[in-house]
Amino acid sequence: MTRIAICGALGRMGTTIANLINDADDLTFAGGVDIREGTLLGQPVYPSTEINTFLQEIKPDVLIDFTIAHAAVENIVAGAAAGVALVVGTTGFSPEQRSRIDEAIEGSVPAVISSNYSVGMNIFWRLVREAAQRLGDYDIEVTEAHHRYKKDAPSGTARTILEIIGEETGKTECMYGREGMTERKDEIGVHVIRGGDIVGDHTVLFAANNETIELSHRAYDRAVFAHGVIRAARFVTGKAPGIYTMDDVLGL
Numbered sequence: 001m002t003r004i005a006i007c008g009a010l011g012r013m014g015t016t017i018a019n020l021i022n023d024a025d026d027l028t029f030a031g032g033v034d035i036r037e038g039t040l041l042g043q044p045v046y047p048s049t050e051i052n053t054f055l056q057e058i059k060p061d062v063l064i065d066f067t068i069a070h071a072a073v074e075n076i077v078a079g080a081a082a083g084v085a086l087v088v089g090t091t092g093f094s095p096e097q098r099s100r101i102d103e104a105i106e107g108s109v110p111a112v113i114s115s116n117y118s119v120g121m122n123i124f125w126r127l128v129r130e131a132a133q134r135l136g137d138y139d140i141e142v143t144e145a146h147h148r149y150k151k152d153a154p155s156g157t158a159r160t161i162l163e164i165i166g167e168e169t170g171k172t173e174c175m176y177g178r179e180g181m182t183e184r185k186d187e188i189g190v191h192v193i194r195g196g197d198i199v200g201d202h203t204v205l206f207a208a209n210n211e212t213i214e215l216s217h218r219a220y221d222r223a224v225f226a227h228g229v230i231r232a233a234r235f236v237t238g239k240a241p242g243i244y245t246m247d248d249v250l251g252l
């Protein structure tokens with residue numbers, strides 16, 4: 001049995017993932033950490049200030065983090081120091097936070113890090129790469145929509161899309177929304193929508209004179225992310241230290 005713990009256990013993703021772990025024959029939900037203390041599925045949830053005590057007492061094989069960037073950094077550093085394999089889904093890291101994460105993980109524990117654990121999105125990123133390779137001279141606009149409670153913008157997934165487009169076209173300048181008198185140059189337009197309970201929509205528009213191509217991905221249920229997280233948790237157990245992606249997990 002692989003013992004799995006979750007940071008952000010009481011959140012939208014934390015509870016969805018815990019329920020899937022509970023249903024799996026080879027995995028056990030060992031407990032969680034959150035700002036609030038309590039229990040989930042009969043297991044303890046420690047307050048976030050007690051992450052080190054939690055790791056010593058619960059001794060999970062894998063620590064999954066779906067919290068918020070500043071908290072995730074501390075949880076990852078603690079998990080790596082305790083020698084626990086990691087699966088990180090939290091988004092919104094600054095470059096400095098990401099460097100701190102990489103330093104903590106490299107050479108100490110195996111970790112999967114991805115801005116989007118849905119299988120469909122990992123294929124979508126490949127489609128975007130192919131389109132960007134061939135349509136680099138088209139105008140490109142990225143739009144994402146999420147629920148009203150999402151804190152980081154643009155989404156981690158949109159940031160990954162921008163990285164892919166940058167790698168394939170060399171275009172790295174972005175225009176975040178437009179207002180007033182604007183003149184389009186070679187920038188990538190980035191547009192963020194927040195409202196209701198939208199789970200996660202991403203669209204990449206390639207536009208030229210007389211034609212447009214739109215690639216869209218829409219998640220209808222958080223279970224699509226959570227299923228990918230479970231695959232990542234099984235994959236990361238017993239791997240050599242280092243940072244892995246969903247390409248590694250899915251064998252893409």
Ligand SMILES: NC(=O)C1=CN([C@@H]2O[C@H](COP(=O)(O)OP(=O)(O)OC[C@H]3O[C@@H](n4cnc5c(N)ncnc54)[C@H](O)[C@@H]3O)[C@@H](O)[C@H]2O)C=CC1
Pocket residue numbers: 007008009010011012013014033034035036048066067068069071072088089090091092114115116117118152156225
């Ligand atoms: N990579 C992926 O596939 C996905 C990533 N996400 C990302 O996961 C993160 C969480 O998303 P949601 O579950 O929707 O948010 P949420 O707000 O529902 O859950 C976050 C939980 O973390 C807890 N928390 C906050 N600070 C903490 C700390 N210091 N230590 C422990 N727990 C703490 C909160 O109390 C809350 O229960 C976000 O960054 C989001 O962008 C969300 C969905 C999919």
Ligand SMILES: O=C(O)C1=N[C@H](C(=O)O)C[C@H](O)C1
Pocket residue numbers: 091115116146147150154155156157158199200201
């Ligand atoms: O916060 C969310 O909900 C989501 N966050 C991830 C992101 O920032 O890309 C993934 C997914 O779109 C849902």
